[in-house]
Amino acid sequence: MKNLIAAALAATVLAAPALSFAQASQAPVTRAQVRAELAQLEQAGYRPGVSSPYYPEDLQAAEARVNQQNGAAQATAYGASTNGSSQAGSPQPNVKPVYFGN
Numbered sequence: 713m714k715n716l717i718a719a720a721l722a723a724t725v726l727a728a729p730a731l732s733f734a735q736a737s738q739a740p741v742t743r744a745q746v747r748a749e750l751a752q753l754e755q756a757g758y759r760p761g762v763s764s765p766y767y768p769e770d771l772q773a774a775e776a777r778v779n780q781q782n783g784a785a786q787a788t789a790y791g792a793s794t795n796g797s798s799q800a801g802s803p804q805p806n807v808k809p810v811y812f813g814n
Contacts, residue, residue, distance in 0.1 A: 753771070753775065753778060756777040756781070757773075757774055757777065
């Protein structure tokens, strides 16, 4: 019995990393997607061909503007309501508990 538990535990520990990688989306990016993203960055004010001493900051600022524009577009889109709701009933009267005693 102890060997069975140890084997099950070992299998679980070894399988956990494989399952966590399976959940991540590792789809390759197409050229069209890269070009579309570059066009969005250029519209946001980033110039990829210009040599700038502020390169990382310029790119990050343009990405922030693109993300802000995309977030505004998602906020006005149709879709399911994001507001959560829950309902709870009242406890049943005169119900004996399943576990009573020791």
